Amino acid sequence: MNKKNLREEIILRSGVNPKKCMKCGKCSATCPAYDEMEYHPHQFVNMVDTGDIEPLLNSDSLYKCLTCFACVDRCPRGVEPAKLVEAVRLSVIRKQGENHLTPNDIPALLDEDTPQQLLVSAFRKYTK
C-alpha cells in the first residue's frame, strides 16, 4: 500500500481528523505510558498527518499504548489520538494475513465473566 493510501485508510478507520490538532501537546503531557514509547501521542498525530507512517508500523510504541483514553478525554480539540494509535495498530495486525483467532478457539476460552463485547472486539482485532 502506498503512503497516501495508508494515510487515508488510517484516517477512515479511526474517524480521526489529524488536521484538527493545534499542537499543544496535552495528549503527550497526560500519557501514562510516555516514557515507554518511542513515538509519543502528539507525534503519532503529526506523523499520520504528514504520511510518515512507516516508522510507526515498525515501532514498539504501538503496543505500549494502554488505550487508557486519557489523551482522548483531555484533548482540547477533540482529536482523539488513542483512536489513531489503534487504527495504526490494526493495520499491522491485519497485514499479517493470519487468523489469530477462529470461532473454534472460543469455547475453550469462555467463562461466565467474559463480556460479549470482548469477544467481538477480539474478533475484530485478530481475525482477517
Add this chain to the structure above:
Amino acid sequence: MQRIGVFVCWCGSNIAGTVDVKAVAEALKAEPGVVYSTDYQYMCSQAGQNLIIDAVKEHNLTGLVICSCSPRMHEATFRKTAAAAGLNPYMVEIANIREQCSWVHKEMPVGTEKAIILGKAAVAKVNLNTSLTPGESPVTKRALVIGGGIAGIQTALDIADAGFPVDIVETKPTIGGKMAQLDKTFPTLDCAACILTPKMVDVAQHDKIRIFSYSEVTEVKGFVGNFDVTIKKKARFVDETKCTGCGDCVDKCPMKKNPNEFNMGMDNRSAIYIPFAQAVPKVATIDAGACTMLKKGKCGLCSKVCGAGAIDYTQKDEFIEEKYGAIVVATGFNPISMDKFDEYAYSQSKDVITSLEFERLTNAAGPTQGKLLRPSDGKHPHKIVFVQCVGSRCAACAEKGKEYCSKICCMYTAKHAMLTRDKYPDTEVYVFYIDVRTPGKNFDEFYRRAVEEYGVNYIKGMVGKIVPEGDVLKVQASDLISNKQLHIDADLVVLAAAIEPDKSARPLATMLTASMDTNDFFTEAHPKLRPVESPTAGVFLSGACQGPKDIPETVSQAGAAASKVIGLLCKDKLTGNPCIASANEMMCNGCSSCERVCPYGAITYSDKEFRMPDRTTQIRRVASVNPAVCQGCGACTVACPSGAMDLKGFTNSQIMAEVDAICK
C-alpha cells in the same frame, strides 16, 4: 402604470463572475412596466449613481429596480440616489443577486437564470409600490449604561462630558468591575487602582451622571430615542443618602464568615460590607442571606453603632421607571468555571488557583496584603507553574471550554510571571503555552522581557495533569521542543482560565431584542464598519460584552460607543421607518390577534362609529397602529385572519406579486 428602470450591477467580478449581467438586463427589458434596462460595473459608485439619475430624467422613470448586493449593504445608498433624481425613495427595490445568487452559485447559466427570476420578482413588486413618507419621533436626551466596569465608566464619562445626562446601572454594590480587582496592568505595569479609582470618583462627582448600584434592568420597552426602562434597585438595607461609609458597622458585625467575592472567596467579609476601600458609592450593603437580623430578627448591632442612622431593615426592592434615548451595554466578562477541568485539580487543592485569584493574592488590598503566599498553608511558594489556554481554543466537540482565544491571558500571564520573578528572585517560574499571542503595542517586547530579563521559563507544551501529593503539586506536562515529558513538583499552579460573557447578558439581550453569537457575546451591526453598534437601533456595545478585550481596547471601544450615543442624542427628531403596519378598519373584525402577537405593544383597539351603506351608524371595535412604536416586523399581518393588517412597503399584494413572478 409605472415606468420602471432596471439597473444591473457587476460588482466587479463579484456578480459578473457567475452571472451574465448583460443577459439579465436584456431579459428584464421584456417585463411589464420596464421601459429602460442597463448594466454597469459599480452601480454604487458616483458614476453609477449618476447613470441612474440621468436615466430617471431621460426616460421619465417612476420606479427603480437595482439588481445588486444585499439591501442591507446599499438599499440606503440607492434610496438617496432616487431622492436625488426626484423620486420618492421608497420607489426603489433591490434584487439581491450577489449574496443570494452569484456568491452561492458556481456556474454561469444557473446564476444567470436565478438572477433573472429575482429581477422579475423585484419588477413585479415595484409595479405595486407607492410613495411613502417616514414619520418623525422625538429623542429623549438621556443615556443608559448597563454595567459599571471600566467600559461603562468610560462610556458614561464621555457621554456626560458632552453634556447629556447618563445613568449607570450596576448589579454589584460598587462600580469598578473587574479592573478594580486587578493589581498591575500590562504592558506598562501601572497599578490598576491608581488609574481606575480617579475615574470612579469622576463618575461619582459628575453632575450629569447618576449611579444605580446594586441594581439591575428588569424591563425595556420602546425603541430608538424612546426607550422606557424599568430598573430594580435591590434592597441593600442601608439608606444610601445617609450612609457615610465610615465602616463602623462592618467592624461590629458578628457574622464575619462569608466568602468575600471581591477577593474571589479567598478571605471572608462580614454580613454588612463595603466591597473595598475605594468603592463608589462608598455605602455599606447588607447581605440578606448572611444577616441574622434579616433572617431571624436577632442582632441589630449595625443599626446600634451607625451614627448616621442609615440602617433600615425594612427596606424593599424599589422599581424605578425612566426614559432613555440610547442604551449602552457594558456587561463585561467572567472567568469560566474550572469544573470540567478535573485534570488540573482545581477543586482538590487550594494551591491551584485561577489568574484572577492570583491578582488578588498579589494585590496590596488582597487577602495576603500583597504577599505571595500559598492559600493552603500560607507558606511562600518557590516553584510556580502557570498554565495558559485553560478552556480557551477548545473544539466544540471536546464539550468543554470555549472555541475562541480569550485574548488577554498571554499578556497577563507574562505580567504575573515577570512580577513574581521581580519581587521574589528565589522563585522558579514556568509558563506552559501553546502559542504566545502578543499582537499589541509594546506587547511582544513585554513578553520577551519576561523571558530574557526576568528568566521566566517558557515551555512550549500543555500540562496534562496535576496531582496534589503531600504539600506539593505534581505537574506532568509536555515539553514539545525537547520532546520530553516533564515532571515538576510545584508549590503553586495558576490557571489562565478562559473568559466568557457575564451571565446577565443573555436575558438582557432578550429584553433589548439585541442579537448575540453562539458564545453569548453581543453581535455588532457590522464586524468591521459598525463595531460598537448593535443591529438593534439605539443599542450600543462597549467592552468585553462584545468579545474578549484588554483594557486599552475596552477604553477605545467605550469612547467610540459614547460618540455614537452623542451623535444620536444630538438630534432633536429621528426619522422613522415608513414601512410600518396599518389596519384597514373596514375589514378589521376586532379579534385582537394582532395585539397579542405585537412584540412592541404598538397596536391598540378602540370602539369607533361607522356609517353603513344603509345610512345607519354602527359601533365596531377596530385595531389601530401607533406609528411611532411600530417597527415594521410584520407579525400582525401574518396573524390577522381577515387580511385587515397590511405592512406598507411590503403589502400582501406586493409579496404575492413577487411570489407569482418567481413561480411563473
